[in-house]
Amino acid sequence: MADAPASQALFDRALAVIPGGVNSPVRAFRSVGGTPRFMVSGTGPRITDADGREYVDLVGSWGPMILGHAHPDVRAAVDTAVSRGLSFGTPGEGEVALAEEIVRRVDPVERVRLVSSGTEATMSAMRLARGFTGRSKVVKFAGCYHGHVDALLASAGSGIATFALPDSAGVTAATTAEVIVLPYNDLDAVRAAFAAHPGEIAAVITEAAAANMGVVPPLPGFNAGLAEITHADGALLITDEVMTGFRASRAGMWGLDGAQEGWRPDLMTFGKVIGGGLPVGAFGGRADIMAHLAPEGPVYQAGTLSGNPIATAAGLATLRGCTDEIYAHLDATARTVGELVAAALTQAGVPNRLQRAGTLFSVFFTDAAVTDYDLARTQSTAAFAAFFHSMLRDGVYLPPSAFEAWFVSAAHDDAALERIEAALPAAARAAAA
Numbered sequence: 001m002a003d004a005p006a007s008q009a010l011f012d013r014a015l016a017v018i019p020g021g022v023n024s025p026v027r028a029f030r031s032v033g034g035t036p037r038f039m040v041s042g043t044g045p046r047i048t049d050a051d052g053r054e055y056v057d058l059v060g061s062w063g064p065m066i067l068g069h070a071h072p073d074v075r076a077a078v079d080t081a082v083s084r085g086l087s088f089g090t091p092g093e094g095e096v097a098l099a100e101e102i103v104r105r106v107d108p109v110e111r112v113r114l115v116s117s118g119t120e121a122t123m124s125a126m127r128l129a130r131g132f133t134g135r136s137k138v139v140k141f142a143g144c145y146h147g148h149v150d151a152l153l154a155s156a157g158s159g160i161a162t163f164a165l166p167d168s169a170g171v172t173a174a175t176t177a178e179v180i181v182l183p184y185n186d187l188d189a190v191r192a193a194f195a196a197h198p199g200e201i202a203a204v205i206t207e208a209a210a211a212n213m214g215v216v217p218p219l220p221g222f223n224a225g226l227a228e229i230t231h232a233d234g235a236l237l238i239t240d241e242v243m244t245g246f247r248a249s250r251a252g253m254w255g256l257d258g259a260q261e262g263w264r265p266d267l268m269t270f271g272k273v274i275g276g277g278l279p280v281g282a283f284g285g286r287a288d289i290m291a292h293l294a295p296e297g298p299v300y301q302a303g304t305l306s307g308n309p310i311a312t313a314a315g316l317a318t319l320r321g322c323t324d325e326i327y328a329h330l331d332a333t334a335r336t337v338g339e340l341v342a343a344a345l346t347q348a349g350v351p352n353r354l355q356r357a358g359t360l361f362s363v364f365f366t367d368a369a370v371t372d373y374d375l376a377r378t379q380s381t382a383a384f385a386a387f388f389h390s391m392l393r394d395g396v397y398l399p400p401s402a403f404e405a406w407f408v409s410a411a412h413d414d415a416a417l418e419r420i421e422a423a424l425p426a427a428a429r430a431a432a433a
């Protein structure tokens, strides 16, 4: 493509050796069209592609880069760790310090196990819930994405929503037979599922705020209701905070919801921010449940690179950098960007709906208040694609799908906001066309 020749050349090479030219589907620009941009560097709120074009980044590696790119403290922590060796396959202090930081911030987490991705975290939490309860069924919600765990790909969001896939090929009927998929934000449906399967459901897993069909916050009382219903039946509540953890607030979405309303999940999953850009995930929760994990208990779970010293150094430096002032900045920045986008679209006559969960937000290209996956799919993906490409041309990098959250960082400053604001009128007009 003429406007990105270096990216196009790299993409052509990639297509010859990597399926679809990418290592994670949404990166391929399939739902917005055009050539994916190959990034070569990033500093603060900006990233630069192979053609030397600079963008204000509203993806932030899909969440981890909460302090901005190449943050000096994170780089220094990583440099120090690298100078000591890359991996030992033994316990190390870094993983203890990261676990302590997570436990300190999120009250329901009494014990935590580190893994290398969000997918591993949800997969392991589900196995643990089944091992602990001796039950096999799991409830999930349509449009919630919990990584590419076979069983949890049933009606998932993110790439599955982007490509409108009902499921994934290769996931057997036997695997999903134990998974009950319900509409998000619908407590009556949850009550009905428990009434139909008393004593059979091991866990309800939910994104603490759904953010993989765009951002769909839980309706007031939804998460609290889930806790009440699951506990009344002896099942567990798993809140997936891979996206929202340490992003929606200092204590993630739970800090805005459970801490206020007085409910607690039994298990929680994390990723993204706790790795600061390197591969880290985690799951944790009640000590009596976590004691069922090997080597203490019978539920097996392991990883060659779990608790890797470089990754935990990056994660710890990132978490330590996430101070109350940073959350205040993220909150104000998310509010400003969201409102600027909504105002520009409204001005151009484009239906839009700004939705937020703490500092996480997205803009739906529809008039409807979006409370579940069916409503999320009423939006105009064509209008989003036109908007996306205009923003890209004017130096703003948005998630290349209408079904993803938008991410600001601590490094998004006035200059970054001005660049976004300047790009908006033309993008809104393109979306209206």
Ligand code: PLP
Pocket (backbone or CB within 6 Å): 062, 117, 118, 119, 120, 122, 145, 146, 147, 148, 158, 207, 212, 240, 241, 242, 243, 271, 272, 281
């Ligand atoms: N859970 C949620 C809520 C996510 O948003 C994601 C990824 O976007 C995952 C799990 C999977 O994490 P990973 O991509 O690190 O495997």
